[in-house]
Amino acid sequence: MNKPLNIFYEEPDPDRWLPFDRYPRKLIRRVVRGKTRPGGVMMVALNLMQGLDKLRVPYRFNDYRHIKKHPEETACIIGKPHVLFEHEWKNPIVFGAGVFPHPSLQPDLLERFPNIKKILVPGPWMKEMFEPFYGDIVAGWPTGIDTDKWSPVSPVVEKKCDFLIYDKIFWERDKYVPELLEPVIATLEAGKLSYQILRYGYYNPPDLKNALDQCKAAIFLSASETQGFAYQQMLSANVPVLAWDRGGYWQDPSYYPVIKFGPVSSVPYWDERCGLKFDGINNFETQLGAFVEGIANNKFSPRHYILENLTLEKCAGEYLRIVARVEQS
The missing domain is CATH 3.40.50 (Rossmann fold)
Structure with a gap:
């Protein structure tokens, strides 16, 4: 053209x-x-x-x-x-x-x-x-995704933090903070896994890149995403993601429950190179164990997925x- x-x-x-x-x-x-x-x-x-x-x-x-x-x-x-x-x-x-x-x-x-x-x-x-x-x-x-901007930190840099928790819970926050976010944090603390938290809408743009440069992996908490820039930026930085992907109905309170559409996804662009998913707190601990083991065995290559599909x-x-x-x- x-x-x-x-x-x-x-x-x-x-x-x-x-x-x-x-x-x-x-x-x-x-x-x-x-x-x-x-x-x-x-x-x-x-x-x-x-x-x-x-x-x-x-x-x-x-x-x-x-x-x-x-x-x-x-x-x-x-x-x-x-x-x-x-x-x-x-x-x-x-x-x-x-x-x-x-x-x-x-x-x-x-x-x-x-x-x-x-x-x-x-x-x-x-x-x-x-x-x-x-x-x-x-x-x-x-x-x-801008893969030059969202690039991995140098391999010679040792990452000190185990997990970035990306908190994008804004529908029914009063419900999901005690039922999801707090149990996720408690599980990490019980396993002596370090973490830092970024809450959607409450950080400056450089903060995400700085966090990805410090964290070995990410836990992505969002009810649904139409594309999902943030988790794809994580993948581009070669940070594997453990994603809450509950499926079910699109529950935007402006439309639900009058309009019921499903299933939706929090990670609509994804394959096995990106990480693992869990659908709720009941299977979080099991998936976390498999995820940590997968990281130790170099099972994930999230940046390759982005370079192949979403540049x-x-x-x-x-x-x-x-x-x-x-x-x-």
């Missing part, structure tokens, strides 16, 4: 009190809070563009003037959804992977936007959730193939 892609991505930032007050509010936020921390959808866009840079593929970014003048060209609308809804699009559209959480929010999407040719979602279980609404135009597409270049290349198929259809 020689011609530039037309990529669109924006965060919603509506006026709050006065017309156009979003502009001074943005400046004030930058001064008070510092540089914006990229969220999940922003990482999809940034990592795609970084992958395209590595492949030397040109692209335009948020060039609304160009796309309006060239309705025959494909609009690659990463997200967020307001970018689709708030502009007039005459172009063929590849929409995603920064889409809305559930298709019931937009059941008439394809009637309103018949020029959507492909809907991308971050992973396989989300693809199954969207397909009954939108059919075979739904595809699973993960964005890539910036591989995922950007797959995006290019998706767009090419749309343009050939």
Whole structure:
């Protein structure tokens, strides 16, 4: 593909009190809070563009003037959804992977936007959730992981800590801290295994890389992930993961139990090289023992899985193939 892609991505930032007050509010936020921390959808866009840079593929970014003048060209609308809804699009559209959480929010999407040719979602279980609404135009597409940034620490460095506990428990936290997190900690302490904890949303971006440089393995506690940047960054750093993967229904309290979809996964991209899983505290101790033994026997090679499947270049290349198929259809 020689011609530039037309990529669109924006965060919603509506006026709050006065017309156009979003502009001074943005400046004030930058001064008070510092540089914006990229969220999940922003990482999809940034990592795609970084992958395209590595492949030397040109692209335009948020060039609304160009796309309006060239309705025959494909609009690659990463997200967020307001970018689709708030502009007039005459172009063929590849929409995603920064889409809305559930298709019931937009059941008439394809009637309103018949020029959507492909809907991308971050992973396989989300693809199954969207397909009954939108059919075979739904595809699973993960964005890539920066394997240069998330690289293993030098082998000459001795890691002092046994485990990083990555705490991403935010649904029913009052239930799962005493029923899951605290028993996990107690089991490690009983086995005289050292640990440190990072809680999702309560650490600075460099803290995860620093922790991975210090810890031999990770315990990943998340009810479900559409892609799972954090655990994939761990894998890229060659840190094997013991993942809580309870399966069952998607239990986002904004939708569940009115909407029941399952099974979901906390580690949707995975094979035996990545580590082991447990489905609850009842089999945690058994799986922990097998996991520790596997580490001692060099059973796991998580970085190889990422290099084989989820690099910036591989995922950007797959995006290019998706767009090419749309343009050939």
